[in-house]
Amino acid sequence: MKLVFLKPPIEDFYQTKIRLQPLGLAYLKAIVKKYFPQIKTKILDFQQGYPAKTIPYPKEVAYLKNYYFPTDKSPFSTFHHYYHFGADYEEIVSKVKEERPDLVLVSILFSPYYREALLCAQKIKEILKVPILAGGTHVSCAPLSVLKEEYIDFVIYGEGEKPLTRFLEAYLGDKNFTQVPNLGFKEQGKPILNPPEPNFPLQDLPWPDFSDFSPANYTLRKKPIAFITCSRGCVYKCKFCSVKTTFPHYNLRPVEDVIAELKTRYQQGYRIFDFEDDNLSFNAKYFSHLLSALAKTFSGQDIECVAMNGLAYFNLDLKMLSLMQQAKFKELNLSLVTLNKNLAKDLSRPLDLKKLQEVITTAFKLGFKLIVYQILGLPKESLESIVKTMSFIAREPVLLGPSLYYAAPGSALFNPRRKDKDHFFMARSTFLDTEDALISRDELYSLFILARIINFLKGFKLVQHIHLKELLNYPGQNPRQNLGLTILSKLEKENLLSGYDGKNYFPIPHFSSNLWTFFKKESSYLTTLNNKKIFLGEKNV
Missing domain, CATH: 3.20.20.70 (Aldolase class I)
Known part of the structure; x- marks a missing residue:
């Protein structure tokens, strides 16, 4: 028997590249290896290591086109494009098929990305016809909403190590899933959700398998x-x-x-x-x-x-x-x-x-x-x-x-x-x-x-305290600082924040210059990372 653990791609304006290691799946792989050494396992990470692909905004958030500007190169820009981070779905199906799995476990870690995970499951099911089990934080939050999908056969909610071992015992045995804790399954098409039990003691878990x-x-x-x-x-x-x-x-x-x-x-x-x-x-x-x-x-x-x-x-x-x-x-x-x-x-x-x-x-x-x-x-x-x-x-x-x-x-x-x-x-x-x-x-x-x-402003390496008005007249320490100082000067003079596309400045209409004024009054100064003050009010206080 072979079990494939799948980490799906995600779609958003950004991803945190340094925080993508699928630790939870590594724990599950380790527990399977401990209790079922005869089962072959493979973790497929379909998010890390793939180029980002620009895709259209979802229809639900078309309003964000008025807030995020793809051409803005200023230090204060927010997001630029909506991306697909990870492998495309055809490649996912192809690589899973190469593994010839008997069971696929799809991780649905974060709720906003549940659609991508379910689409992976659907496309795999259409081609491979293998049982699909879903787990992860989103499943813990809404197990029945995931289990209702026709291409999802099982779900595990809560901590997964003990439920997965009990599930595999039943799966390899008499297929009686009624006593498997934390498990959701279907009986004649009807969703059944078993009650939870405590997981294995944390100190008894094997180390994650990397x-x-x-x-x-x-x-x-x-x-x-x-x-x-x-x-x-x-x-x-x-x-x-x-x-x-x-x-x-x-x-x-x-x-x-x-x-x-x-x-x-x-x-x-x-x-x-x-x-x-x-x-x-x-x-x-x-x-x-x-x-x-x-x-x-x-x-x-x-x-x-x-x-x-x-x-x-x-x-x-x-x-x-x-x-x-x-x-x-x-x-x-x-x-x-x-x-x-x-x-x-x-x-x-x-x-x-x-x-x-x-x-x-x-x-x-x-x-x-x-x-x-x-x-x-x-x-x-x-x-x-x-x-x-x-x-x-x-x-x-x-x-x-x-x-x-x-x-x-x-x-x-x-x-x-x-x-x-x-x-x-x-x-x-x-x-x-x-x-x-x-x-x-x-x-x-x-x-x-x-x-x-x-x-x-906190990033400036100052040798002494300074007022913002003075700082805005100084040359920056690099082109990024020069651009930021120019934009802040315009904000001070025009009460309007600008973006910059590499050639021209353009207005950022939804930014509140009144908020900038209110912050300066409330804070009176800010402190740089090298502990120098930049005064924001009329006087240095």
């Missing part, structure tokens, strides 16, 4: 990157997050097991380790143990550690940050979300501004590069409140990480009300969907561009 991956295909700064998790789940109950739909409980792996896996990854050629945990730093004792073990094990080795999924700042202090530095962390991605205390409480989101400021100050002194993330367009948050949080981040020597809000399927805030709207498909930041927000689409778009302006 044997189908080439380290050269997954890189960060031209170095092979390996994804790893020390935990699953999160103790927090943020209403905008859907992690508990798939991982309802917080579980930790033994540090020794993590280190042993990383030593193997190093031997396989990986030099950057990305901890994809949802809350890596929550357990201070565990995190400290992990960092000490990393520092000891890889002392003198050419590695780097990152946590691109972000860190909670509450347990970070001088001791912990120093340990992170010894463990080869160079960057910190800190999640703030909002400074609005009432909103944070309503969202069940912890907030400790004093602690965050202490962490930023300490980390900056130690030499960390910092990004602080804010969610733009949260339900019930006013424009004034959003700008207040943005101004706080602007005044710190950190980059601003803008996350445009969308209602994540599976989260407490996901409440599809309109039958004429595909809420799964629309659940992405690039679509500027403000149905649940207090602010308008133009305001959300303007905030996104404002974040780019802020980060542009």
Whole structure:
């Protein structure tokens, strides 16, 4: 028997190339190899390593043509084209056919890309007539909506390792699927959804099987990157997050097991380790143990550690940050979300501004590069409140990480009300969907561009504090800075943001110059990444 795991292509305005390693499928491959060594397995990644292909805008978001300009070369431009990232469907069917599978498992990880995954399943089914099983985060959010498709035979929701092994036992045996936990199947065409059971203990899972991956295909700064998790789940109950739909409980792996896996990854050629945990730093004792073990094990080795999924700042202090530095962390991605205390409480989101400021100050002194993330367009948050949080981040020597809000399927805030709207498909930041927000689409778009302006100014390597008016008269340090300064000068004089197509400037009509003025007044200054102030008001204060 042969089982093919399939990672589909996606379609959007952008993809994050450095975060495409299919870790979940590697876990499933490993569990199959452990319990069913007679079954041949193959992971086919149809997203990574393929050129992006420009495709038409989906009809649902034709309005975005008024916001995204394909010819804009300015530092403040947003997105340019809508793309198909990955193999085309004919190639997918052809390569799957070459494997001659007896069963195909299609990963539907993110809800907005469920259409691409289902189209893969449909086209494979039309040619190969093999059973198709779907799993992933989207399936966990809406298992029956996937199972209803005629070309989907089975679904697994929640954590997949134990359900997959139980499913394969039944599949290879009497075909009685009624006792398989977390499984959806069909009986005489009727969808049946079995109740869930706890997964195998995290410490008992085999390491993800990377044997189908080439380290050269997954890189960060031209170095092979390996994804790893020390935990699953999160103790927090943020209403905008859907992690508990798939991982309802917080579980930790033994540090020794993590280190042993990383030593193997190093031997396989990986030099950057990305901890994809949802809350890596929550357990201070565990995190400290992990960092000490990393520092000891890889002392003198050419590695780097990152946590691109972000860190909670509450347990970070001088001791912990120093340990992170010894463990080869160079960057910190800190999640703030909002400074609005009432909103944070309503969202069940912890907030400790004093602690965050202490962490930023300490980390900056130690030499960390910092990004602080804010969610733009949260339900019930006013424009004034959003700008207040943005101004706080602007005044710190950190980059601003803008996350445009969308209602994540599976989260407490996901409440599809309109039958004429595909809420799964629309659940992405690039679509500027403000149905649940207090602010308008133009305001959300303007905030996104404002974040780019802020980060542009933060990138100047200044030798002293300076007023924006003076900076605009200075030559930039490269052509990009020159262009950005010219556009900002025009914004100051004309109250209109311009784009640039390589020859001519053109207006960006949906950007609010009033928001730029309001931000300057609210913030009064911003701080560059080398800790110099750029004053924004009438006076240097």
